[in-house]
Amino acid sequence: MDASRTSGGQFLDPSHFLQLQFAMSEKSGDAVDLGHHLSELAKRRKLSPLKGLQKITPKPGMVMLASGTPNPGYFPFERISVEALGPDAFAAAATTVNTTGFSWLRSLFNRTRTTHFAIPRYPAAKGDASLAEALQYGPATGLKMTQEFIRKFVERVYAPAYNNWTTLVDVGNTEGWSRCVLTFCNPGDVFLTDEWTYPSALALADPYQVSPVPVTMDAEGMSISALRELLASWDENARGTGRPHVLYTVSVGQNPCGMTTSLDRKKAIYEVCVEYDILIIEDDPYYFLQEGTYVRKSDRQGSRTLGGDDFIRSLTPSYLSVDYQGRVIRLETFSKVVAPGSRLGFFVCNSLFAERLERCGETATHSPSGFTQGLVVQLLANHWGIDNYLIWLQGLRTQYTARRDTIVDSLLENFEVSMAYSDGSSYLRGLPVYSCFPHAKSSLSRSRNGKQIGRVLSVVPPTAGLFLWVTLHFDALPPPQPSGNPDDPNDHETRLWLRIADAGVLVGPGTFFAAIPSAANPNEGHYRIAFSDAPLETLAEAMSTFSVVVHMYFEEMLTA
Amino acid sequence: MDASRTSGGQFLDPSHFLQLQFAMSEKSGDAVDLGHHLSELAKRRKLSPLKGLQKITPKPGMVMLASGTPNPGYFPFERISVEALGPDAFAAAATTVNTTGFSWLRSLFNRTRTTHFAIPRYPAAKGDASLAEALQYGPATGLKMTQEFIRKFVERVYAPAYNNWTTLVDVGNTEGWSRCVLTFCNPGDVFLTDEWTYPSALALADPYQVSPVPVTMDAEGMSISALRELLASWDENARGTGRPHVLYTVSVGQNPCGMTTSLDRKKAIYEVCVEYDILIIEDDPYYFLQEGTYVRKSDRQGSRTLGGDDFIRSLTPSYLSVDYQGRVIRLETFSKVVAPGSRLGFFVCNSLFAERLERCGETATHSPSGFTQGLVVQLLANHWGIDNYLIWLQGLRTQYTARRDTIVDSLLENFEVSMAYSDGSSYLRGLPVYSCFPHAKSSLSRSRNGKQIGRVLSVVPPTAGLFLWVTLHFDALPPPQPSGNPDDPNDHETRLWLRIADAGVLVGPGTFFAAIPSAANPNEGHYRIAFSDAPLETLAEAMSTFSVVVHMYFEEMLTA
Structure with a gap:
């Protein structure tokens, strides 16, 4: 057994830290201009004409009669109260969730804390969460509290390797990938993907006449040599289409094969993508469920709870940490770490892409549900806080490892x-x-x-x-x-x-x-x-x- | 004053009932086949490969290890409790909502009932709502309780004029119209719309190279003669595109002009659409906010609360009530009658279109938020019920009339x-x-x-x-x-x-x-x-x- 194994079956490879530090020290400036990757459709999108109202800077006391927002007094909901698990509900490796019989009841007693909060119709104090705000029409970029929480979380956990990275809410990674296909691919385009891959990602792209080009996989996911050879030998005439400029990958807990692409491999793939001018769409729903290398029962040791930063360091980093040019579009979702029914997720990408992806969303989903934003973000940001949320995520990892x-x-x-x-x-x-x-x-x-x-x-x-x-x-x-x-x-x-x-x-x-x-x-x-x-x-x-x-x-x- | 005026400024025109009855007696069978209206994109959409699992009929006790649904014990939410207004909160015309100062407090005392309910993690009894179900991955057609509520509501309120009409959830009318553009329009197509119209509807279609052809309006919205003349004189060469086969209209509380298209006018427009084989997309967010003809202050009389069916009859009917062929796609939303942040709406249309619109949604938004479905549908369907919900809607109409x-x-x-x-x-x-x-x-x-x-x-x-x-x-x-x-x-x-x-x-x-x-x-x-x-x-x-x-x-x- 490697002595550096400390948690949830995860190996902490000291070379990771060095590499990560190196990657982060490369953070030298802003994203390069990658506007030429936008699809014809994405280029045609205009600002909504109603946004023209933003020419007027609202003054205090201005009476706003320009848009059809209902008076929040007409929302039937007066107050929504929540009883939630404590963030350390699963921190102890011994507690495993079980929905049958009394085992669930038993696990109740292992919990140390419960989180209670309520969202009233009107804010109790200025800046507090309220149903009046959460259930009203809101910006396509999400409620202010949602934006702030996501930004802080991304900064802390991924530390993207360039300065002007941007986050943008969506309604989950399926919708995130859907916006990417519309925003980066023209009909007839092909995109790189793992030879075994998430079928819904292909099904989504297929009717837009955007098809996959599989890349051979090995122990760490996509093979660098296979990728390089595929690109170097690309024959536009034989293939009937230009070289792919988009790579779609589930690099952590690869779906369906379950492997994780190491930081070294990510750096190498990233460099190939720089060389061939390829965008990386990182669909990463399982990032916090990094169970580490399987160890047979007889050799297994217990795990312990890590502090927030140690937990972050115990995770194979995202492509964001090597992305010094802004060519990664990270898709993250609350589906696996809070609940799938949240229909809440977000992009992390360069600001030019974020603006186009926002245009794509504002004329479709508009914004994620206000019930979801109110309840999920209130819980994670305001009642747990990021440190406690990291304990929650670590608890989930312990569960999935078991x-x-x-x-x-x-x-x-x-x-x-x-x-x-x-x-x-x-x-x-x-x-x-x-x-x-x-x-x-x-x-x-x-x-x-x-x-x-x-x-x-x-x-x-x-x-x-x-x-x-x-x-x-x-x-x-x-x-x-x-x-x-x-x-x-x-x-x-x-x-x-x-x-x-x-x-x-x-x-x-x-x-x-x-x-x-x-x-x-x-x-x-x-x-x-x-x-x-x-x-x-x-x-x-x-x-x-x-x-x-x-x-x-x-x-x-x-x-x- | 017309003696038939009974509620909320709305005139009850007895000829409406005769016409409605006539329209309903035409309900002779199923929708005609309108599959030729589907866009090339819509025709290319396939069933998600994971749906192939449906080949297997689950047996009782079967262990489901095919899809990555998290155990509901991992959702942090234990219990969500709601305090809501009673459905009669606005039933009395004298109560008007006011968010300033004490007037809001005052209106609290006019309410007769408050609705309380809670959704626990696990159902208290079989069939009860639970977070375990609402927050899990759910069908693109919505939770069972959502589907049932919407179907019953549409049957009761609109009584569509053919048999095999279908309902399908979406995340609001913007997303509904977005799916319609993708499902019915090819690049280069044009669609008919009112000469003054909702700008976001145009902004949404524009990047798909789908553009509006305005139709002159009069007192009741779209003019029949203008519509007929436009279609009869359509010159494909001069226009550079074929005759429009889609009509987009906000026919109740027209946005921006505020007029309402009468049943007679709807029947006449529908017949033109039958003649020229045109689909009608009825974007109808204000249906229950029919304030009726304005009467000057001095001549105004009070309104009274109607029974559910009388309230329904006091509303100018939807295009659904004259749609004996299944060529109407109705877009309805809870944004104006519950809260915009719900991001919940639905289609009513023929089953062939509903299937394609479902395919369009399942690879994008997936399904509406489970928080929304749980909270909104629990309130309306299970704690109020349709009769009380109709009282709520009537109360809102009274408010908007004031x-x-x-x-x-x-x-x-x-x-x-x-x-x-x-x-x-x-x-x-x-x-x-x-x-x-x-x-x-x-x-x-x-x-x-x-x-x-x-x-x-x-x-x-x-x-x-x-x-x-x-x-x-x-x-x-x-x-x-x-x-x-x-x-x-x-x-x-x-x-x-x-x-x-x-x-x-x-x-x-x-x-x-x-x-x-x-x-x-x-x-x-x-x-x-x-x-x-x-x-x-x-x-x-x-x-x-x-x-x-x-x-x-x-x-x-x-x-x-």
């Missing part, structure tokens, strides 16, 4: 396991891979028809996020026989997936996540398994069921 | 007034117009330089909504003299607007609302004056200030 450990432990327990660093040519290259062979007690464990049964599946435990990515190895199996019904699936991945569902466990089939589904290797199958929701014991049972069905499927296929 | 009456009264008091039905060629044609001449006590009231001073301004009191539209007549004035500074405005409308602002009253300049600003008549100026927010006495004072400045400006121009 979940990641449980699901990986449970899967490995059901197989004979060997760990090695893969030298394969796939995205696994260089990763610590747990190869899973049939369980010794299973009839599969013997050789069959004179053929030795090799590994059935392999797994690379995630280092962040919500998902376990499992690779099935179907090499030993005969090709699936057609059932006679053309509606039936004719590949092992889908057939096995349906069997697992039949046994009561629904996982995500791997093909959903392929940037180019037709490029998938038919001898491999994948499943994305979310460990974010079910109680720990259910996760363990589900992995046992999963493993039994995998054993049975292989047995049946080899017997047939 | 506001409309106050602002018009105050304006007219400051001039010598004559009322007549206009026979002008402008949008005023056929309307009861109040012509305002200089006040008898003003030095302006005399003839000047041998020239008789005619009407200074005219006003057509709005019948619904939040805005008073005032027309200034500059005919008698010499053209504005250039100031020498090229940045200074060189038209009377802007110069007078700045003077009014200088005197402490900010109104909206008319040019902002012209569908084609360059087409405006230089001898006329307009201001849109919002009466939705300021206390009644402030509205009265502001109109006095406004009138003084108008008198002074004319005086000065005629003396110079």
Whole structure:
């Protein structure tokens, strides 16, 4: 065990600090002008004509009869009161949330504090939060308190590497990426992405005739050499389109594969992007859920709560920390760290892009919900404060680490396991891979028809996020026989997936996540398994069921 | 006075009921297929690949590990409690909201009931609202309780004239119209709109290269003959684009002019739209704020609270009630009847369009805020119920009627007034117009330089909504003299607007609302004056200030 491991399974690599300090010392000035990346649509957007009213500087006592704001006395809500968990609700690693039976009740008693607050219709004192303000029409940039909180948080946590960075609210990362596609891509454009990627990101871009170009992955996500080769050898005529100028990546807790791109790798990818003039869209919902390298149960040590700045330093930094030119657009959301129903997120990017992204939003969503802004920002900014919010985030990381450990432990327990660093040519290259062979007690464990049964599946435990990515190895199996019904699936991945569902466990089939589904290797199958929701014991049972069905499927296929 | 006037200044025209019944008896079947109206973009949208999971019907007890929903135990919110006004808070016409001084406190005592409720983390009983559900990822169609409430409300209030109408949530009418532009218009398309219209609707469409074609207005909004002539004489070559197939209109409380399109007119426009195969986008935020025909103070009678169905019948019906083919897309919002910060609205349209509009939304906003859905729908659906919500809406109408009456009264008091039905060629044609001449006590009231001073301004009191539209007549004035500074405005409308602002009253300049600003008549100026927010006495004072400045400006121009 590395002695520097201190929290939530996360390794604190001292070289990170040096690199981060170096990156930050490069903070030399403002963003460079990247206006040529704007789409034709983005360039055509004008200021709303009603903004012309801003020519007039309101004087004290001015009667404002220009816009149709209802009198806040007409809002039916008088007062909204909140009872919330304390920020240290999950700080103790021993407390794991469980929604079944009494275990939830039990966990109530482990909490040290509860946060109470209320938002009245009118502010109790000048500057206080009020429903009159939160529920009124507000700026597309969000309420003042939202803006201030986000700005302070970004400054503290990411310390962007140039001066005039800007933040802008949106209604979550899906909407954030949607604005990016409209603002940076013209029809016919292509964008770089990981070879396994978030399918909704592709589905969103597709109708705008903006398509993905997958980049080969390795242990740390996108491969530098693959990226460089792809760009250097780009043939505009053969490809039918110019070289991509946008890179979309989930670099922390990669979706679906779960790996995290190191600071070194980020710096190297950033330099390629500088060389080829590419924007980086960093979709980063799992940043604070960095669970670190998986350690087998027998070798695992406890974690302890870190101070806010130590917690920040324990996290692999964002692309923002190396972005000295302002070519990163970070998408962050409260969905995974507060609640998905918040529909609140934000951009961090250069001010020129922020202005265009604001124009894009003001004529669509207008602004995030005032209920959300009032309740979420009041809780985080005014009742917890950033230091306590960092304790909350650290508590969540502890929770997700326990979940990641449980699901990986449970899967490995059901197989004979060997760990090695893969030298394969796939995205696994260089990763610590747990190869899973049939369980010794299973009839599969013997050789069959004179053929030795090799590994059935392999797994690379995630280092962040919500998902376990499992690779099935179907090499030993005969090709699936057609059932006679053309509606039936004719590949092992889908057939096995349906069997697992039949046994009561629904996982995500791997093909959903392929940037180019037709490029998938038919001898491999994948499943994305979310460990974010079910109680720990259910996760363990589900992995046992999963493993039994995998054993049975292989047995049946080899017997047939 | 017409004896049928019963509530909130609204005339109940018995022929409306017959027409409505006739329209409803035409409800003969399902929507016709209007799929050819979809834009190329809309046709390209695919089902999200993750929806493929829906192939699997979840069984009881199935462990769901396919999607990354966080465990609701990780949401920091334990319980949100609400204190709200009772639904009858504004039912008595005498109660008017006032945010200054003690008048607001006073109005507290007029309320008969307060509504209290709380949403806990977990449902108290099966089917109850909970934060666990509201704050989780939810369907793009909204929470089940939201869907049910909206469907019941639409059925009760609008009774759409075909069977398979569908409702779909959005985050307000701006976003609703944004989805319509993307779903029905290709770049280069034009759409029909009122000659004076909501500028943000144009600003939204403009960067998509979708532009307005203004239709002349009269007393009831869009003129049938002008619409028919425009379409019949459409010259594709001269116009450079095909005949418009989308009509955008705010037909109740027209923004900015304030008139309301009658059911007869709606039926006639609808028939033109059937003939020319045009979709009607009905942007209708002010539907429940139908203040009816303005009656001068001396002739005014009190209003009384109607039962829910009588209230519904007192409202000029929506285009939905004549839409037997499914070519109306209604946009409705909670912004003006609950609070703008809700960012919650909905479509009512045919099911084919609803499906495409859902696809458009699911890859952008995803769904409205769960805080909003939880709090707003719990209040309206479960704690008030539709009957009480109708009382709330009627109370708001009473409030806005009092506001409309106050602002018009105050304006007219400051001039010598004559009322007549206009026979002008402008949008005023056929309307009861109040012509305002200089006040008898003003030095302006005399003839000047041998020239008789005619009407200074005219006003057509709005019948619904939040805005008073005032027309200034500059005919008698010499053209504005250039100031020498090229940045200074060189038209009377802007110069007078700045003077009014200088005197402490900010109104909206008319040019902002012209569908084609360059087409405006230089001898006329307009201001849109919002009466939705300021206390009644402030509205009265502001109109006095406004009138003084108008008198002074004319005086000065005629003396110079």
